[in-house]
Amino acid sequence: MNTNATNSESKKTQLGxxxxxxxxxxxxxxxxxxxxxxxxxxxxxYMIWTAVLxxxxxxxxxxxxxxxxxxxxRLFNNDRWMVALTNLGIFGxxxxxxxxxxxxxxxIFLDQKIRAEGALRTIYLYPMAISFIVTxxxxxxxxxxxxxxxxxxxxxxxxxxxxxWLTDPHRVVYCLVIAAVWQASGFVxxxxxxxxxxxxxxxxxxxxxxGASTFTTYRRIILPSLKxxxxxxxxxxxxxxxKSFDLVQALTNGGPGYSxxxxxxxxxxxxxxxxxxxxxxxxxxxMLGCILAILVPYLYSELRGxxxxx
Amino acid sequence: MKNNAIARKTSGVEKVLRLALYxxxxxxxxxxxxxxxxxxxxxxxxxxxxRNGTLLSLxxxxxxxxxxxxxxxxxxxxxxxxxxxxxxxxxxxxIPAVAISTLLGAINGYVISLWKFRGSDLFFAALLLGCFIPxxxxxxxxxQTLGWLGIASSTTGLVFVHVVYGVAFTTLFFRNFYQSxxxxxxxxxxxxxxxxxxxxxxxxxxxxxxxxxVTVIWQFTQIWNDFLFGVAFSGFDSQPVTVALNNxxxxxxxxxxxxxxxxxxxxxxxPTIIVYVFAGKYFVRGLTAGAVKG
Numbered sequence: 001m002n003t004n005a006t007n008s009e010s011k012k013t014q015l016g017x018x019x020x021x022x023x024x025x026x027x028x029x030x031x032x033x034x035x036x037x038x039x040x041x042x043x044x045x046y047m048i049w050t051a052v053l054x055x056x057x058x059x060x061x062x063x064x065x066x067x068x069x070x071x072x073x074r075l076f077n078n079d080r081w082m083v084a085l086t087n088l089g090i091f092g093x094x095x096x097x098x099x100x101x102x103x104x105x106x107x108i109f110l111d112q113k114i115r116a117e118g119a120l121r122t123i124y125l126y127p128m129a130i131s132f133i134v135t136x137x138x139x140x141x142x143x144x145x146x147x148x149x150x151x152x153x154x155x156x157x158x159x160x161x162x163x164x165w166l167t168d169p170h171r172v173v174y175c176l177v178i179a180a181v182w183q184a185s186g187f188v189x190x191x192x193x194x195x196x197x198x199x200x201x202x203x204x205x206x207x208x209x210x211g212a213s214t215f216t217t218y219r220r221i222i223l224p225s226l227k228x229x230x231x232x233x234x235x236x237x238x239x240x241x242x243k244s245f246d247l248v249q250a251l252t253n254g255g256p257g258y259s260x261x262x263x264x265x266x267x268x269x270x271x272x273x274x275x276x277x278x279x280x281x282x283x284x285x286x287m288l289g290c291i292l293a294i295l296v297p298y299l300y301s302e303l304r305g306x307x308x309x310x
Numbered sequence: 311m312k313n314n315a316i317a318r319k320t321s322g323v324e325k326v327l328r329l330a331l332y333x334x335x336x337x338x339x340x341x342x343x344x345x346x347x348x349x350x351x352x353x354x355x356x357x358x359x360x361r362n363g364t365l366l367s368l369x370x371x372x373x374x375x376x377x378x379x380x381x382x383x384x385x386x387x388x389x390x391x392x393x394x395x396x397x398x399x400x401x402x403x404x405i406p407a408v409a410i411s412t413l414l415g416a417i418n419g420y421v422i423s424l425w426k427f428r429g430s431d432l433f434f435a436a437l438l439l440g441c442f443i444p445x446x447x448x449x450x451x452x453x454q455t456l457g458w459l460g461i462a463s464s465t466t467g468l469v470f471v472h473v474v475y476g477v478a479f480t481t482l483f484f485r486n487f488y489q490s491x492x493x494x495x496x497x498x499x500x501x502x503x504x505x506x507x508x509x510x511x512x513x514x515x516x517x518x519x520x521x522x523x524v525t526v527i528w529q530f531t532q533i534w535n536d537f538l539f540g541v542a543f544s545g546f547d548s549q550p551v552t553v554a555l556n557n558x559x560x561x562x563x564x565x566x567x568x569x570x571x572x573x574x575x576x577x578x579x580x581p582t583i584i585v586y587v588f589a590g591k592y593f594v595r596g597l598t599a600g601a602v603k604g
Binding site: 027028029031032034035036038039042043044045046047049050053062102105106109110112114120122123124125126127128129130131132133134135137138139140141142147148149151152155156182186187190191194239242243245246249250253264267268271272277280281283284285287288291295 | 328331332334335338339341342343344345346348349352360361364365366414417418421422425427430433436437439440442443444445446447448449450451452454455474475477478481505506507531534535536537538541542552555556559560568571572574575576578579582583585586587590593594597598
């Protein structure tokens with residue numbers, strides 16, 4: 001078995017030094033073993049474990065009495081879950097759209113031979129180095145109606161200025177969008193700026209010689225060539241959106257009531273504080289489904305694209 | 311003449327456009343900087359000024375009381391030790407977790423790109439998925455496992471968790487980096503009788519400095535900023551600083567003290583901000599490396 005698996009280089013070694021072969025041959029596998037174990041147990045094993053739990057009636061402790069799809073049925077009849085899902089829809093789409101818009105705009109603007117580009121880039125990207133908990137704490141202070149931006153504007157003379165989204169159950173989700181965009185849009189900028197710098201300079205020169213304006217060059221030539229960057233950004237942003245948990249905890253704690261819960265917060269609350277392990281697991285599986293729905297087509301097209309290039 | 315006039319006109323338009331461009335860029339810079347500036351201003355005010363002033367009103371003089379309180383006196387939940395013990399906890403978690411996951415990632419990447427065996431590519435693909443699963447699907451089983459291992463609610467447990475779920479990323483980084491090393495190098499070394507570890511130690515590691523820096527910075531930022539694992543798996547005295555900060559901010563003991571909250575938030579963010587300021591280039595490289603092959 002083992003010899004079959006070795007490649008031609010090690011066969012050469014075999015001819016020269018047969019005694020050394022077996023250990024040298026096994027070494028890579030031995031070295032990789034701990035990580036393999038981790039992947040099999042802690043990623044795939046746990047995933048299956050959670051999937052199993054989602055089909056049981058587990059409450060405070062895991063039990064293995066199977067109840068079929070009951071937990072999923074309860075989940076989708078649960079008002080709080082539906083609020084969390086709706087919030088994810090609103091939060092996710094606005095967050096992604098605004099981040100993409102701002103990120104692409106900033107990247108193109110910075111690409112115009114700007115003075116102090118380095119400093120500006122540093123400023124746009126630094127929120128990405130901060131934890132969502134700190135971001136949430138900062139924006140909680142900025143957005144609170146009694147002392148925050150609302151008061152600032154009123155004191156500046158705009159007496160009827162109203163900005164109390166943080167305490168408005170119907171608007172609080174937009175507060176999450178503002179804080180998350182603040183944190184992540186610089187990242188999109190960095191991705192696109194790297195992409196723009198990689199575009200073939202001759203292509204741009206040729207377009208200019210043909211009399212294309214800067215705007216047309218970007219719209220017709222440069223941006224279309226950045227399609228892969230666009231899709232990476234899209235996938236990463238949706239990934240951030242679906243996994244969002246910390247920001248809600250710090251900024252709104254799910255409130256007012258549970259009007260700003262996201263699925264991750266629902267999962268945490270039901271599993272760890274409400275002793276509804278079965279339903280918590282079901283919600284985790286739905287989250288996994290969302291991520292896979294985005295990731296699998298993306299990875300598939302990436303892999304296929306790679307093969308075509310070869 | 312006519313040509314000249316057109317040229318002058320376009321340059322005029324261009325000037326206006328360029329001004330607008332700078333204006334937009336500066337306004338955006340203001341948007342990104344404002345929260346940090348306001349945090350800083352607020353943390354330097356006393357309670358009176360916080361209540362009566364606005365976000366942008368400056369403190370009458372610099373009060374560092376809220377910083378002292380945030381560090382060593384503020385109440386998080388039921389204890390009033392400030393966030394300093396938790397700040398130290400974070401280091402106790404981050405340092406071993408970063409070291410172990412980076413080392414594992416380096417050696418995994420070395421195997422996967424230079425010692426390929428049947429199934430190693432498949433394994434890498436399978437591991438890659440580990441970068442992307444929502445950690446909610448592993449929370450409960452991991453909580454049980456930590457209990458069985460006897461490391462629940464300890465910093466050791468958190469180190470373990472961060473290594474387990476960090477190694478997929480570190481392997482990805484090193485694998486992508488080592489892909490560019492020619493296989494002939496390893497082949498030649500093997501013919502000269504160098505073994506698996508000798509090649510790694512003498513040939514591969516010396517050229518790995520850039521990717522080690524990128525990985526260490528990436529892992530440091532990720533683990534320092536983690537909240538989910540911290541809140542799910544830490545005990546009372548093993549909380550990382552993010553969890554303590556959240557508790558501090560949400561403790562309604564004796565009225566809100568926004569200046570203390572802000573000081574605590576800045577302290578909690580300081581290590582990663584410092585890393586970013588001094589090694590931003592590598593941080594960005596980590597971000598985009600994760601993205602490009604994501």
